[in-house]
Amino acid sequence: MSKSEILGNIRRGLKRGEASTEQKASVAQRLSRHTRNLVPQRAQLPHEEQIKLFIEMAKEAAAEVFELESIDDVPAICNQWLTSHGLTHIVTGSDSELLSLDWSKAENIATEQRVAQVGDQASLTLSFAGIAETGTLMLHSRGESPTTLNFLPDTHFVVLNRSDIVGPYEDAWQKLRESTNGEMPRTVNMITGPSRSADIEQKLQMGAHGPKDLIILLINR
């Protein structure tokens, strides 16, 4: 009832009845073409410069960035960071790359794989892409990577391959469509720095409801 009234009003406003087959076809075509609008020059760079820009922009958004030779270095850096902050526990995604990490040298750190819970100190997930334009991470939900890991723990470690850094957001959408066969995952998270709020007197404070620290582990791959 409401639907037909709303659509009826819109059509009356547009001075036409239901859209013609041609109109619908032209919209359908537009939807399937994924034509890009203007992409800022800033994001159109050779790959090495994209990486530089990504790091610069992520840091500007108050993320910490560590450049690592290999994903095998992840436990050591997490250990170092967590220990120096007096923390002892990390929940990780269950992607095979994360499951195969060797935490035996990180003696003081307990790891486990599950969804996040209230009170969790830290989490570790993989990210799907890095977007140089604004230093943004793109993550998406999968069985191995529960979304709560990105939002509930106080500290979020994110592994990102240098090869997964793209220039503009548009390249990340293309990469996403290719990797999921055009199926949208339940949720896609674009994350630029740790959580914050300026709701009290317009003074910016870091760490509102999401992670207080966002640590990007950039892997040379």
Next chain:
Amino acid sequence: MQINSPAFKENARIALHDVNLQKALGNLKAGFPTKRAAAVARMPEFEQLRDEGTALKNHILENLDIYLEQFEENVVKNGGHVHWCRTSKDACKTILDICKEVDAKTVTKGKSMVSEEINLNDYLEKNGVEPIETDLGEYILQLRGDHPSHIIAPAIHLNLEDVSDIFHEKHHRPKSSDPAVLMQEAREMLRQKFASADVGITGANFFVAETGSTIIVTNEGNGDLTQTLPKTHIVVTSIEKVVPTLEDMTLFLRLLARSATGQEFTVYNTLSTGPRRAGDQDGPENFHVVLVDNGRSEMVGSEFQEMLRCIRCSACMNHCPVYGAVGGHSYGWVYPGPMGSVLTPKMIGIENAGLLPNASTFCGKCESVCPVRIPLPKLMRHWREDEFSRHLSPKAVRWGLGGWAFFAKRPALYRILSSSSNLFLRLAAGKKGRIKKLPLASGWTNWRDMPAPSGKTFMQQYKSGKKD
């Protein structure tokens, strides 16, 4: 939210004398405009992006019905539900029904102006469901029994002491003058609520026809916890927020962050597409989108269609001298500032909100910063004309204008009147050239002296010019 727009003048008068409010508004003026200018300066293509955004919105509105139906089709394909609601009441009832279906006791809420527009919190409360605002600003307001005064900085009218006082009263913890401590306190208070809520309600900044996704943009991450943890996620949004593709959404995201807070990009931009998938370990089991019309479909094809381009960035109010002087509450309803002065009369009736479009200084700043180039002054002028032609303007205005028209149609009389009043004003001003008190203009002369006309009238000068 109660409608208090008819009292705009009274509200504004009180606001101008409210020392605390004036201090808080100072924070706004010092912040947003400067940050926006800096962010715009870093994006050389910004003006082009604005042109593209404007054109894209126009294209969307021309095909609005098709895009909305496409969106619905894709939400359903992904296992979600779409509810079309013509009025606030429809929308509230739909949301309550979904809450009842899952036997909800508490609902966490991300910030949503549409939910303010439909007065959702009151409705839920009256019907036995407790809504909990999770955006820090909205949370503070809810504790105070207050309402937002700005669309992206809802608690901008408050100062630190106000927050400290209400937290002390409600949280039973010591007062603090450190915003970081207060924020941490709110974080702790809300953690458990996020986890135990039965339903999460968020708004949507946009929704995407191509994929059936909705997107929320926040800096805090509260919206993400709201939509991920409870079993049911309800998105309440309005029909004009549809965009064709992810690429199109991207164009608006580039415009939105810079225009709103002067950020390069907002911290969290989160897309939701349907309920949890097979294999997912978390995420909601039910996904509902409540599409609110509330008068918007009638704006299509009307002189107010351009207002439907609005992406709720708040740049217009951040730069508005009237908003900056009197604050958002003076406007008396959900949408303040220039965009509210156009939108509010449409939604609550010009007879309730006629003072708003009249409060503009027509300086044009709002239009000059609007990312989708909405001609706000022109639209406000439409309202003024509409109001006048429907005999809704105050008697003083009608008589004044009527009197002026009488003389304007009689040039000889007009000239006699204008030259004699010129003389009268100069005599009244005496040597100093300033008038301390002027009958019928006390609204001006109570606060400042009125300068007397300094020479001859235009017609007198024109005539003498001709002779030379």
